[in-house]
Amino acid sequence: MKTILKNCKLITPPYSEEKLYDIFIEGGLIADIGENLHVEDARELDLDGHVVLPGFIDMHCNICEPGFENIEDISTVSRSAARGGFTSITCEPNTKPVIDNKTVVEYIISKSKAQASVNIYPYGSMSMGCQGTAIAEIGEMYEAGVVAISDGDEFIDSAALMRNVMRYSRMFDLPIMTHCEDRSLSGKGVMNEGYTASCLGLSGMPREAEELQVARNILLAEITGARLHIAHVSTGGSVRMVRDAKKRGLQVTCETCPHYFALTEEAVEDYNTFAKVNPPLRTQEDVEAILEGIADGTIDAIASGHSPTSRTDKDKEFGNAAYGISALETAFPISFTKLVETGIISLARLVELMSKKPAEILKLEQKGEIAVGKDADLIVIETKGTQIIEPELFASKAKFSPFAGQEVKGRVVYTIVGGKIVS
Amino acid sequence: MALHRKDFFGLRDLTADDIRYILSTAETMKYILNQKNKKAPHLQGKSVIILFYEQSARAKLSYELAAQHLSANVVDMTNSAHSMERESLQDMGQLVDQMGADFIILRHPMAGAARLLAECVEASVINAGDGYNENPGQSLLDLLTIKERKGSFEGLKVAIIGDLLHSRVAKSNIWGLTKLGAEVCVSGPPTLLLPGIEKFGVQVHYDVREAVNQADVILTTRMRMEAQDKTFLPSLDEYKRFFRIDHNLLRYAKEDAIVMHPGPIQRGIEISDGVIDSPQCIINDQIANSVAVRMAMFYILSQMGGALA
Numbered sequence: 231m232k233t234i235l236k237n238c239k240l241i242t243p244p245y246s247e248e249k250l251y252d253i254f255i256e257g258g259l260i261a262d263i264g265e266n267l268h269v270e271d272a273r274e275l276d277l278d279g280h281v282v283l284p285g286f287i288d289m290h291c292n293i294c295e296p297g298f299e300n301i302e303d304i305s306t307v308s309r310s311a312a313r314g315g316f317t318s319i320t321c322e323p324n325t326k327p328v329i330d331n332k333t334v335v336e337y338i339i340s341k342s343k344a345q346a347s348v349n350i351y352p353y354g355s356m357s358m359g360c361q362g363t364a365i366a367e368i369g370e371m372y373e374a375g376v377v378a379i380s381d382g383d384e385f386i387d388s389a390a391l392m393r394n395v396m397r398y399s400r401m402f403d404l405p406i407m408t409h410c411e412d413r414s415l416s417g418k419g420v421m422n423e424g425y426t427a428s429c430l431g432l433s434g435m436p437r438e439a440e441e442l443q444v445a446r447n448i449l450l451a452e453i454t455g456a457r458l459h460i461a462h463v464s465t466g467g468s469v470r471m472v473r474d475a476k477k478r479g480l481q482v483t484c485e486t487c488p489h490y491f492a493l494t495e496e497a498v499e500d501y502n503t504f505a506k507v508n509p510p511l512r513t514q515e516d517v518e519a520i521l522e523g524i525a526d527g528t529i530d531a532i533a534s535g536h537s538p539t540s541r542t543d544k545d546k547e548f549g550n551a552a553y554g555i556s557a558l559e560t561a562f563p564i565s566f567t568k569l570v571e572t573g574i575i576s577l578a579r580l581v582e583l584m585s586k587k588p589a590e591i592l593k594l595e596q597k598g599e600i601a602v603g604k605d606a607d608l609i610v611i612e613t614k615g616t617q618i619i620e621p622e623l624f625a626s627k628a629k630f631s632p633f634a635g636q637e638v639k640g641r642v643v644y645t646i647v648g649g650k651i652v653s
Numbered sequence: 654m655a656l657h658r659k660d661f662f663g664l665r666d667l668t669a670d671d672i673r674y675i676l677s678t679a680e681t682m683k684y685i686l687n688q689k690n691k692k693a694p695h696l697q698g699k700s701v702i703i704l705f706y707e708q709s710a711r712a713k714l715s716y717e718l719a720a721q722h723l724s725a726n727v728v729d730m731t732n733s734a735h736s737m738e739r740e741s742l743q744d745m746g747q748l749v750d751q752m753g754a755d756f757i758i759l760r761h762p763m764a765g766a767a768r769l770l771a772e773c774v775e776a777s778v779i780n781a782g783d784g785y786n787e788n789p790g791q792s793l794l795d796l797l798t799i800k801e802r803k804g805s806f807e808g809l810k811v812a813i814i815g816d817l818l819h820s821r822v823a824k825s826n827i828w829g830l831t832k833l834g835a836e837v838c839v840s841g842p843p844t845l846l847l848p849g850i851e852k853f854g855v856q857v858h859y860d861v862r863e864a865v866n867q868a869d870v871i872l873t874t875r876m877r878m879e880a881q882d883k884t885f886l887p888s889l890d891e892y893k894r895f896f897r898i899d900h901n902l903l904r905y906a907k908e909d910a911i912v913m914h915p916g917p918i919q920r921g922i923e924i925s926d927g928v929i930d931s932p933q934c935i936i937n938d939q940i941a942n943s944v945a946v947r948m949a950m951f952y953i954l955s956q957m958g959g960a961l962a
Binding site: 417427434436501545546547548 | 665741742761763764765766768769783784785787824847848849852853882
């Protein structure tokens with residue numbers, strides 16, 4: 231199958247934004263890039279000057295299969311990802327059964343190949359059952375194909391176990407994704423601790439619950455030499471600690487999610503359970519620190535943080551409602567609107583955050599950039615018109631969003647995975 | 654003056670005028686309570702459902718009596734609490750609504766529960782306490798009691814002492830008193846003050862003497878050790894050593910200062926025996942006003958909104 235994308239605008243060097251390029255795709259790979267390419271019997275798609283980007287790679291995503299197919303499954307999550315411009319997503323290990331052995335890894339990989347329109351890369355768990363007590367069979371899962379290890383949104387309380395996971399993982403050089411939460415501090419909290427929580431009568435999760443464990447994990451990573459990746463950074467203090475760690479030359483990376491720079495705790499007013507996420511939405515000060523971290527390179531990646539849940543579990547008293555957000559289809563438009571349209575970063579830098587850096591951290595060498603020989607995982611975007619976020623139209627089963635009704639810019643026109651248009 | 658509402662959730666979403674209107678309506682209701690025949694027809698043919706997910710003797714009694722004085726039919730659903738746990742709050746609300754209830758009095762352990770229920774029922778919902786959020790009925794009766802004794806709220810100095818973190822009435826009182834123009838000082842163990850308390854427009858003192866200094870009114874809260882995480886406070890003995898309202902402490906307040914407590918009281922812990930039994934402590938006035946305030950809340954909702962509009 232040969233395809234040529236005609237008249238593409240490419241925004242990263244060595245290409246010039248002044249010119250239009252043709253991208254020749256063959257066998258799922260980018261075979262050639264140039265001006266006015268002609269290939270016999272290739273199917274042509276004229277993009278008429280639209281911007282073509284490398285497909286986004288989601289470092290933090292829950293696919294819910296196996297175990298929670300009523301909430302989301304491989305087929306719906308991959309359609310949702312494709313709509314959002316993600317050509318590759320990862321899978322947190324908190325499925326049922328947990329991804330703590332090679333059988334589950336193999337199941338997800340083979341099922342994804344059969345049913346998913348995008349690439350799905352599973353994470354293996356760090357501890358057996360994500361329970362934080364015993365180390366999981368990381369080596370077996372590594373050989374079966376996990377690209378990182380993580381305990382999902384569970385936190386390993388034991389510093390001794392965490393240190394051993396870090397030491398042990400060194401033989402595979404796997405990145406270690408950690409959700410940071412000191413559970414003695416977050417306690418029964420359900421939103422950020424502070425004035426807004428007090429106004430609503432809701433128990434708070436203080437910033438220090440996250441920051442204390444970011445500090446601990448950075449310290450342990452320094453001692454063990456592990457590749458630490460801090461998942462969904464939500465506070466200014468966490469940004470500062472990662473910045474310091476990088477300055478000292480440690481192998482520490484981090485990600486944030488669009489809701490942590492596009493929303494504050496005030497989104498919870500009126501007990502809006504669609505804004506109930508963990509870590510919780512913070513304050514304007516934190517948002518500003520995160521924006522600064524995005525601009526200065528402290529924050530390596532923007533992940534969707536897609537964590538679907540059922541509508542029934544959201545339609546509850548705030549304290550009883552489930553955590554979670556349906557984010558694959560809003561991540562790009564929200565990031566584009568809040569970061570690029572506002573002039574905080576360039577579109578090229580956003581692509582770095584959503585594609586190039588995730589590919590580097592996860593060592594997906596065939597992904598993350600548009601170059602001859604790389605996988606033809608591409609997206610075509612439109613940045614001029616505006617659209618309204620309408621969760622009821624999501625491909626995800628989780629048809630809700632704290633961004634519902636917002637007017638945004640940045641639309642994914644086509645998503646191409648391995649040379650095939652999937653959305 | 655009118656107050657167009659379907660529901661009462663708390664004092665945060667009432668204006669100073671709304672509060673004054675409720676208080677003056679409650680004063681009218683006291684007239685009914687002072688009659689030999691305490692029966693008025695305002696809620697005739699209406700039904701009131703008491704839906705309590707938490708036990709409370711006195712709140713329930715005051716809502717029940719208030720509804721009965723106004724000739725409503727009252728059904729208490731507290732006893733079926735066990736089955737309530739399995740059904741969602743919205744489904745329970747639908748059930749009560751479809752049976753034709755006009756008012757639902759909800760007490761619930763989760764903050765925001767009354768609001769959630771109100772969104773899916775036609776009936777008027779009165780929040781009788783939601784989690785650590787608000788308890789408007791209890792707060793309005795405190796305000797009525799203060800108004801009766803002190804005349805007005807402008808420039809009044811009110812000290813709120815104790816556990817502000819777990820006390821929903823203390824928070825309702827902060828919203829109400831600051832809106833009405835009172836100067837509010839708070840004091841209590843720092844672990845039991847609300848996070849962000851300074852943004853509520855109150856002065857925070859760790860030394861209780863500074864909080865009650867020249868105070869006109871001292872409001873205390875319940876100290877419920879059993880309800881709290883043991884990491885907040887070492888013991889009630891230690892609490893009373895620093896925060897109990899006794900005659901010694903009252904010397905700092907104005908001579909005619911009044912002392913109040915939402916009950917049930919633990920004698921000698923929040924307030925000393927001597928003060929409780931002195932004329933300065935007006936807990937009995939609070940109890941007497943509790944029914945009048947609830948009658949006013951029923952009456953206002955029945956006139957202005959909800960299923961009865």
